[in-house]
Amino acid sequence: MTAHRHAPDIVRTKVVATLGPASRAEEAIRGLVEAGVDVFRLNMAHGSVPEHQESLDRIRRVAEALARPIGVLADLAGPKIRLGKLPGGSVEVAEGDRLRFVRGTAARKRIARSMALPQRSSGR
Numbered sequence: 001m002t003a004h005r006h007a008p009d010i011v012r013t014k015v016v017a018t019l020g021p022a023s024r025a026e027e028a029i030r031g032l033v034e035a036g037v038d039v040f041r042l043n044m045a046h047g048s049v050p051e052h053q054e055s056l057d058r059i060r061r062v063a064e065a066l067a068r069p070i071g072v073l074a075d076l077a078g079p080k081i082r083l084g085k086l087p088g089g090s091v092e093v094a095e096g097d098r099l100r101f102v103r104g105t106a107a108r109k110r111i112a113r114s115m116a117l118p119q120r121s122s123g124r
Contacts, residue, residue: 014038016073019055020046026058033062038071045077 017023017032018041029040040059042052056072063070093099 014071016041018043019059024051024055024058026062029058030062030066033066033068033070039073040070041073041075043075045075 015037016039017037019029020043023029023032032040040055042055044052052074059070059072091099
C-alpha cells in the first residue's frame with residue numbers, strides 16, 4: 001500500500017446537520033448524533049449570541065455523555081448591503097447598464113446630489 005492511500009475501512013465522510021429552533025433541544029441533538037451526525041452547523045445570521053452559546057453547550061454535553069467527538073461549524077453571516085431609499089423610489093435596469101452602489105450616509109448624500117440616472121435612448 002502506498003503512503004498516500006487510506007485503509008479501506010476508514011470512513012472519511014461526515015454528516016453535517018444545521019441546528020435550528022426545531023432541533024436545538026438537547027434530546028434532539030442527542031438523537032441526531034445517535035443517528036450519525038458528526039458536525040453541527042450554527043447559522044450565525046439567525047439567532048442571538050446567547051442562543052448560539054446554549055446550542056454549543058448542549059452539543060458539548062451530548063458529545064461528552066456519548067464519549068464521541070462532535071464538530072461545530074460556525075457559519076458566519078456575510079455583509080448585508082443596505083442602500084436606503086433610491087432617488088425616485090426605484091431605478092429601471094436593463095441588460096448592459098452599469099450601476100454603482102455606495103455604502104454610508106455621507107457618501108449617499110454626496111452621490112444623491114450629483115447622481116444623474118442613466119437616460120436611455122429610444123434606439124436601445
